[in-house]
Amino acid sequence: MGHTESKDELAPETKPEVKEEESLNGVLRELRALQTQPTNHLIADRSCVLENAFSYFKSGKSELSPLEVSMVTSGYSEHAKEQGGPMREFFSLFFKEVLRKDIDMFEGQDHGQQLFPVNNARAIENHWFHALGKAIVVSTMSGGPGFPYLAPIVVQYLRGLECEHDLNISMVQNMLLRQLIKRINNAADGDQLQDAVDSDVERYIDNCGWPRPNMITISNRLELTQYLLKWEILSKRFAALEQLKHGLNTLQFLDKTRDLHEVEKILQAENGDHATAEYLKESLTKEIGRLNPRSERETNAKDFTLKCLPANKRHSEAVSLFHFITGMSSLPVNGIPLEVEFNRVDPSSELPQAITCIQRLRIPLGNETAIAFYSSFHKALTHGQYGFGRSERS
Template identity: 25%
Template sequence: MAQLFTYNVAEFVPFYMEEDDALQEAIQRSLQEDDGPDVDILRSSEMLTAEEIQGRLAAHSDRVITPGKRHINISRASVWTTALQAFKRPSFAEGCDMLSVTFASDEHAEDAADLGGPRREFFRLLVKAILQDSGAFEGTPNGCMPRLNILHLQNGVYKIIGRMMSTIIVQGGEPPAFLSPSVVDYIVHGDILQLRVTPDDISDFVIRENLNKVLHATSHDELEEAISSCDWRFQMEGLPAQVTMDNRDAFVRNAVLYHTVLRRQSCIDQLTDGLSHYGVLKLVRENPSMCVLLQKGQENDLTAAAVSGIMKPSYSVPGSNRRRLEELLVVKFREFLNCVENKNLRETFDEGRKITVEEEDFLGALSPGHILAYATGSSRVPAIGFRPSPKLVFVHDGGKNLPVAHTCANELLLFVNTKMIAANDEFNYHFLTALMNGAVFSTI
């Protein structure tokens, strides 16, 4: 007996339409159209630059965040569990006040007021927890897809994650840009039959490879051999029994639609519902350029030059002796960043410097993003930009050496003295020590 949908598959098939009928309709429409509608037509609205996206989002954030604070207690050792407990409470979830984050665990407790730094760190850790600990997503070469989890559906977890993502976007976190293009297309446009899909949207390696072989077959024999490996196709009613070179593209497309969006549509619908919080869904649908806030793009590590550009020095007046010393320290800071990026920081240490095993391990993992996260709580520029702008602050003090981060103010304090500007490894080693002492803050 054909399986029945027990949920409304919006704009695709009527309520309670049988699955094989839905798939058959998709196949017929694919066969009737040469290449389908031009995807660019679906995205013919105004294209925005990164700066324009940031500006519009910042203005939207100012409009929708209400006065007041919503307090949330988070354990760094159990970010997903503690965040879920808070976000699933109706009284908490329905609020639009700014989050005030307090971290607490068996090893470390903080009760300082959250002026921005702890919140940015929480959002960064929350995105990692959603992907690694929630059990709600699975990876594909093109990005993440919701994993079909019946308990999560019953408990509304996908909707909660959508609310989390909306909160991260609006309240100054790094964009949760991890979804595959096909998921984002469905969220924005709502029509399954118009989605961009490829076999690389499928998480199952075997099925993905099967369909890639079908898609790239150059002869009838190759196609027959590729199709023979697709045993799973007999579990999907509505696909053509005989696949030919003429209909193989439609076969692949509709098989991908089934394995990616159709069979987990209820999960995506819940996620979409959650994204309506703070008006994020409406904002993205009105400005499709803002899909970059959700969609996985090309991931590039933050460069030393980028961090240098973000962390603006707050110099003393030009021509003063203090200004001269501060510029020398900025040179050391930027050289430190370059060494971190090039993985040769170890080479800058003096021969007599003793390096522990822990320090060696930390050196191997260190990246420029760690330095930004140490100073601001965020390893990348937040979706709405940094507020306030990050800066280097100079403290002329001969008795202090370790750089200090004020994440709420996005400030990195560098101490100016003869020891820190000397032509040796003192600055680099003290900076490394500071980063290690703050490792719980700078983990990316």
């Protein structure tokens, strides 16, 4: 994958200890120093985040300016001071929007994980993949979420690493092609192999680059399989992959991080919901444990909150709570500090509140019973995701 020094290049006793995370942080600091233009203020309407984002990131040199975001809902501006919360939510919403099936930019499996870019003419002609790549870089530079949805083979390609030896049939999204590959490789003799080739009514073999004069035989069918896999997984997506790669190399991000495995966390699908859920539970348990109740009501609220934390297997609830507190749907590459406090400002309030710009959860003190408390959390997570300065968020 990345460059590994041999024993001849560096003796073990002289090999420097370089922490990848520190190296990645160093690159991000270097890139932020390049943002020398005046701050851009983007007004993003929740009903058209996709259009707002594409328009902004398709504009020239937008990456050279720090970005502040104001969110608008149903024509009303959300009154939130920009300290990172609105911007992070803007990127989270945008990244989720590009995964919509009707946008048709990606296909894959596991409910949005292990994705492959689609060779969509509309997206390519409108430079959507390039704009997305640039947005991922700007979000990462700004402490926002990454785009951890791509198949590992795609990330290898984008980073300029050798990947053809890792191609396999499990990556094939087209079920007809997958069946054809299996028939070709399961053929017991030349007649069965010819039947398999003749069944290729979609003409995959003609399109994959296989030299037409070459006879397909038992001895070279594995070579044919490699042609089919490379075409399906990489070659037919070339335009989309290259455009995304160009966008991700904004400010030479890919070039500067080529040998840093930590960058995979930004792009590669590795059960991101699980990682977010584990981080949330660990961080909140620690912060809630530090609270010093001043009354029986606060003691009860502290205990109720600990019992409210989503169970290990309920990742979707944990992601919802993480989004409620931070405005992000996934954990950024370097983590993010979470804070907890009792709502002593408005002790009669029954709903939890979140100050997303500083990632702080306010525990309500207005509930008389455990059931009322649990219901208040459920209500907040269900209805409190619509904006800053609206309902119980700020």
